[in-house]
Amino acid sequence: MSAPAPSPLAIVDAEPLPRQEEVLSETALAFVAALHRRFTPRRDELLARRAERRAEIARTSTLDFLPETAAIRADDSWQVAPAPPALEDRRVEITGPTDRKMTINALNSGAKVWLADFEDASAPTWENVVTGQLSLIDAYTRSIDFTDERTGKTYALRPDEELATVVMRPRGWHLDERHLTDADGTPVPGALVDFGLYFFHNAKRLLDLGKGPYFYLPKTESHLEARLWNDVFVFAQDYLGIPQGTVRATVLIETITAAYEMEEILYELRDHVSGLNAGRWDYLFSIVKNFRDGGPRFVLPDRNAVTMTAPFMRAYTELLVRTCHKRGAHAIGGMAAFIPSRRDQEVNKVAFEKVKADKDREANDGFDGSWVAHPDLVPIAMESFDRVLGDRPNQKDRLREDVDVKAEDLIAIDSLDARPTYAGLVNAVQVGIRYIEAWLRGLGAVAIFNLMEDAATAEISRSQIWQWINAGVVLDNGERVTAELARKVAAEELADIRAEVGEEAFAAGNWQQAHDLLLKVALDEDYADFLTLPAYEQLKG
Numbered sequence: 001m002s003a004p005a006p007s008p009l010a011i012v013d014a015e016p017l018p019r020q021e022e023v024l025s026e027t028a029l030a031f032v033a034a035l036h037r038r039f040t041p042r043r044d045e046l047l048a049r050r051a052e053r054r055a056e057i058a059r060t061s062t063l064d065f066l067p068e069t070a071a072i073r074a075d076d077s078w079q080v081a082p083a084p085p086a087l088e089d090r091r092v093e094i095t096g097p098t099d100r101k102m103t104i105n106a107l108n109s110g111a112k113v114w115l116a117d118f119e120d121a122s123a124p125t126w127e128n129v130v131t132g133q134l135s136l137i138d139a140y141t142r143s144i145d146f147t148d149e150r151t152g153k154t155y156a157l158r159p160d161e162e163l164a165t166v167v168m169r170p171r172g173w174h175l176d177e178r179h180l181t182d183a184d185g186t187p188v189p190g191a192l193v194d195f196g197l198y199f200f201h202n203a204k205r206l207l208d209l210g211k212g213p214y215f216y217l218p219k220t221e222s223h224l225e226a227r228l229w230n231d232v233f234v235f236a237q238d239y240l241g242i243p244q245g246t247v248r249a250t251v252l253i254e255t256i257t258a259a260y261e262m263e264e265i266l267y268e269l270r271d272h273v274s275g276l277n278a279g280r281w282d283y284l285f286s287i288v289k290n291f292r293d294g295g296p297r298f299v300l301p302d303r304n305a306v307t308m309t310a311p312f313m314r315a316y317t318e319l320l321v322r323t324c325h326k327r328g329a330h331a332i333g334g335m336a337a338f339i340p341s342r343r344d345q346e347v348n349k350v351a352f353e354k355v356k357a358d359k360d361r362e363a364n365d366g367f368d369g370s371w372v373a374h375p376d377l378v379p380i381a382m383e384s385f386d387r388v389l390g391d392r393p394n395q396k397d398r399l400r401e402d403v404d405v406k407a408e409d410l411i412a413i414d415s416l417d418a419r420p421t422y423a424g425l426v427n428a429v430q431v432g433i434r435y436i437e438a439w440l441r442g443l444g445a446v447a448i449f450n451l452m453e454d455a456a457t458a459e460i461s462r463s464q465i466w467q468w469i470n471a472g473v474v475l476d477n478g479e480r481v482t483a484e485l486a487r488k489v490a491a492e493e494l495a496d497i498r499a500e501v502g503e504e505a506f507a508a509g510n511w512q513q514a515h516d517l518l519l520k521v522a523l524d525e526d527y528a529d530f531l532t533l534p535a536y537e538q539l540k541g
Contacts, residue, residue: 009033009188014126014179015541023133023197031239032180032196036188039232043173043189046225050529053221053257054290061294063256064407069223069264079328080270081245086165086211087113087274089393090330090369091385092378094164097122097445098132100146103139104155107163109375110382114164118194119171119218120282120455121445124532125541126179128442129190133197136166140205165211167250170194172219173228174530192232199236199247207242214274215249219282221257223264233272247272250332254279254456255286259316259410262323275330275368278317280308281456287413288463292470292527297414299471302424303460308334308358310416315409321366322403325396333362333370337457339447340376347450352380359384368394373445373452420468421476428461429489429518433497435461436531437514440539459531465522483523490515513538 009029057063065073072078093113096102106114116136122128138144139157146155157163171177171190180188195215203213217229233247251258251265253276258265266273284306291298300306308317317333324331336358338351355372359381362370368389372381389395431448435458438446446453467473468481479485494515498506517535521528528534 008183009036010181010183012179012181017127017130019134020130022137023130023201028197028200029180031200031236032188032193033182034239035192035196035232035235036182038235039192039228040186040189042228042231043191046222046228047174049224050221057290058293061291061298062408063260063290063411065260066264069261072267073263076326078267078270080266080273081248082328083274083330084212084248087167087214087248087330090275090332091389091394092381093167093332093369093371094375094378095121095335095371095373097128098135099128100131100135100138100144101148101155103135104144104146104157105375107139107166108158109164110162110378111164111372111375112369113167115216115371116166116168117444118190119169123439123442123444123539124171124175124177124190124536125442125539127541128444129177129179129193133201136168136198137201139166140202140209160209165214167214167216168194168198169216169218170198173225174219175532175536178536195232196236200240203236203240203242203246207246212246212248215247216277217249217251218279219255220251220253220265221255223261223268226251226265226268230269230272245271248274250275250277250330252277252279252282253316253320254282256283256290256411257286259283259319260407262320263327266323266327266329270327273329275332276320276324277332277371278308278320278334278367279456280313280334281454281460283313283316285456285459285463287411288460288467289527289529291411291413292463292467296471298411299420299467299473300413300464301416301418301420302427303457303464304427305418305424306416308361312410312412312415315405315412317362317367318365318400318403319405319410322400322405324368325366325399328396330368330394330396331366333359333367335371335373336377336381337373337452338377339374339450339452341450351450352377355380356384360387363388366395366398366400368396419476420464420473420481422479425465425468425475425481425486426489426493428464429486429493432458432461432465432518432522433490433493433511433514436517436535437510439532439535440510440514440517442539442541455532462518462522462531466527469523486522487519490519 090113092111094106094109094111095115098116175190176187177190177193178187206212321331336355341347363384434448435453473481521531
């Protein structure tokens, strides 16, 4: 379609980067500007709607399936578009940021899919935003390589037929890109920057490679937000003159409100969707955020005590499989976040057994694939799904008609027989400080205590501290969680970190800043919707 000349976009407060003109070309920025002009006002309206819905949850302390969309759920005739060949088999997916080393390792990992992450596993420095796009462009043109300056080890791509299929994840709707503004000085939503640059540069190239522009859509809270994405896809395909339905999206069901609208989300994206994913940490964060003032029955215990076998989590995952297969979509399971130790094989043995049990459960429950955070976990997850799938690419024919989830099952938090502990409070503080410090240095995926942590795990950590304080939780040692106790634990952790890393490294890092920011978002009476919003104001670059 022919678009009117868009308002120019300005690059502000950003140092020039090598090769940035390849990404930020005049034609690419014109496309992003067209997306911004057309869709940002609707984005703004939907963010306002989130706040209204949250206020309603605070008033009622409940959620239900939407009466106004009952006809969509009752209509058995509709299905999503068939998956393209490159997305038929998704039995193991690896996740990670888009730096050059990770790009090569993920594509070479043996996984069927790589979630190339511009969202929770990537701190949105301007360098990460731009060079991440370059990594993917170079991967598709096979001009990417990497040499580790410390070890001298070189990395290069395997043959095309051995590489994972890329499914790229842009930022959520709530985040802006401060370095790219329109003529009025209004920043462009990060989601439109990430999507727009990737789509513009790679959509036709991917079609030539026999694949397509595939996306993971994060933090979706309603079917109306899915409708917005669908309209973005329709516009973008027309703009570049590629066939409608070329785009395929997988939506992360990682908010409690979206769990009540799974069928409607698939319906809105039915020409462009390939599946739904069960995103564990953000889902728990969303429960705390939405029901944070709902009283004791909504208090979550230590995050590591909330496994996928908890009754309310099982209701969520089984409903997701049932919904996806009813409509012909893939159901993708959750994350195995363990990072193998190079020094402690006993730690690995125990963790690998837990990963195997988790992936066996997902495969047996009907999921078509699952996530891992490290290449060493790919064979473990692959074995679990191979055992169930055999030569079949998926098990979408397993309809799980035995599943019958009621609205109240999804928020039956008090069905979990576990309580908050002092060790859980300490762990939340440890993970929060250590993750935020790395994020402020531009790292979005961080190994902490042999687990790959990203923004979602930091969110659940600080949200639980906030919830436990405001609910007056009494821990297993008899102490009540208060702001004073949280400050005491945080001070002790900061002192432990100083002793652990040494004075020089402590001074060179962002440790005090991270400590202060964690306490701000964990203790402020005015709960911040996302940790990354105040953190972005402090992010350099």
